[in-house]
Amino acid sequence: xxxxxxxxxxxxxxxxxxxxxxxxxxxxxxxxxxxxxxxxxxxxxxxxxxxxxxxxxxxxxxxxxxxxxxxxxxxxxxxxxxxxxxxxxxxxxxxxxxxxxxxxxxxxxxxxxx
Numbered sequence: 070x071x072x073x074x075x076x077x078x079x080x081x082x083x084x085x086x087x088x089x090x091x092x093x094x095x096x097x098x099x100x101x102x103x104x105x106x107x108x109x110x111x112x113x114x115x116x117x118x119x120x121x122x123x124x125x126x127x128x129x130x131x132x133x134x135x136x137x138x139x140x141x142x143x144x145x146x147x148x149x150x151x152x153x154x155x156x157x158x159x160x161x162x163x164x165x166x167x168x169x170x171x172x173x174x175x176x177x178x179x180x181x182x183x
Contacts, residue, residue: 073126074107075126075128076126078129080105081102082102082176082177083175084103086173088170088171096115105150118144120135121135156176157173
């Protein structure tokens with residue numbers, strides 16, 4: 070049994086708040102979201118940033134490195150997402166040599182965490 074099969078964070082999550090940005094910025098281009106796939110890959114998008122994730126799994130924590138584009142500039146970094154007691158996740162999201170943000174996400178109603 071792989072670590073991913075036990076992970077409770079697999080699915081699509083709607084990012085609902087952040088400590089550095091307001092909701093209008095988070096949803097600037099599209100609804101802010103993170104997708105945690107079962108195959109070691111995922112995606113995140115908020116503001117003008119879109120990135121792919123390379124994932125490592127635990128039952129209630131996912132760690133990741135990421136790379137993508139923010140306003141057409143290449144960006145990268147790392148982070149992790151942790152399942153909270155209220156079934157939301159807290160995402161620590163760090164830009165390489167830059168800002169670090171804490172985001173909160175809830176399961177999208179069209180999909181549920183495993």
